[in-house]
Amino acid sequence: MTRRWLKERRSEHYYRLAKKENLRSRAAFKLKQLNEKYNIIKKGDRVLDIGSAPGGWLLAIKDIVGGKGLVVGVDIQPIREIEGVHFILGDITDNGILDEIVKASSEFDVVTSDCSPNVSGNWELDHARQIYLAEKSLEKAIKVLIKGGSFIVKVFQGEFFREFIEKIRRYFSKVIITKPEASRRSSAEVYVIGLNFRGEGE
Numbered sequence: 273m274t275r276r277w278l279k280e281r282r283s284e285h286y287y288r289l290a291k292k293e294n295l296r297s298r299a300a301f302k303l304k305q306l307n308e309k310y311n312i313i314k315k316g317d318r319v320l321d322i323g324s325a326p327g328g329w330l331l332a333i334k335d336i337v338g339g340k341g342l343v344v345g346v347d348i349q350p351i352r353e354i355e356g357v358h359f360i361l362g363d364i365t366d367n368g369i370l371d372e373i374v375k376a377s378s379e380f381d382v383v384t385s386d387c388s389p390n391v392s393g394n395w396e397l398d399h400a401r402q403i404y405l406a407e408k409s410l411e412k413a414i415k416v417l418i419k420g421g422s423f424i425v426k427v428f429q430g431e432f433f434r435e436f437i438e439k440i441r442r443y444f445s446k447v448i449i450t451k452p453e454a455s456r457r458s459s460a461e462v463y464v465i466g467l468n469f470r471g472e473g474e
């Protein structure tokens with residue numbers, strides 16, 4: 273078995289599962305695996321999902337929080353409507369986006385961000401752009417999270433990674449860096465989880 277063969281088999285596996293479970297994206301498995309392991313999103317939670325198109329995470333989150341929860345998504349790309357999900361078509365790097373989010377809810381239990389830029393193939397540039405999206409997600413998260421709340425963010429590893437982790441540590445009592453099984457081993461992405469939000473001024 274070559275590594276390429278194994279890689280293709282794993283991709284196929286998640287693709288087929290995503291289709292079977294009507295999940296819109298393979299990405300949904302990453303969130304499901306993270307939540308199964310760390311139990312971050314719970315029934316009844318209010319969740320803001322940044323970078324949510326085509327909606328795989330939104331569907332998975334909606335499933336977990338149930339009818340009493342709240343799910344708000346933001347993306348620069350439109351999505352096919354999901355019943356019970358409030359979707360904002362907007363750019364997380366825009367200053368006005370926070371007002372739009374707060375109109376939907378001023379408080380969230382969990383903020384998730386799976387943002388990726390259009391990758392150019394120039395790794396340093398892609399890393400810098402992606403970290404910028406992660407930083408902008410953190411900036412919004414600290415404005416809307418309740419104390420004790422959680423943050424999940426995708427990060428491409430690279431030059432600015434450590435600095436970003438240090439920033440997250442300022443706001444959360446516990447920080448976990450992890451890579452779910454559904455994330456391609458060859459990709460430099462990891463997921464950073466901030467638990468127990470201490471508040472904006474801490």
Ligand SMILES: C[S@@+](CC[C@H](N)C(=O)[O-])C[C@H]1O[C@@H](n2cnc3c(N)ncnc32)[C@H](O)[C@@H]1O
Binds near residue numbers: 300349365
């Ligand atoms: C990997 S996809 C997210 C997949 C999603 N989690 C799912 O399960 O369907 C990354 C998303 O980040 C979005 N994105 C990139 N830049 C953004 C920005 N400035 N503001 C909001 N979303 C952005 C992209 O449009 C893209 O839909």
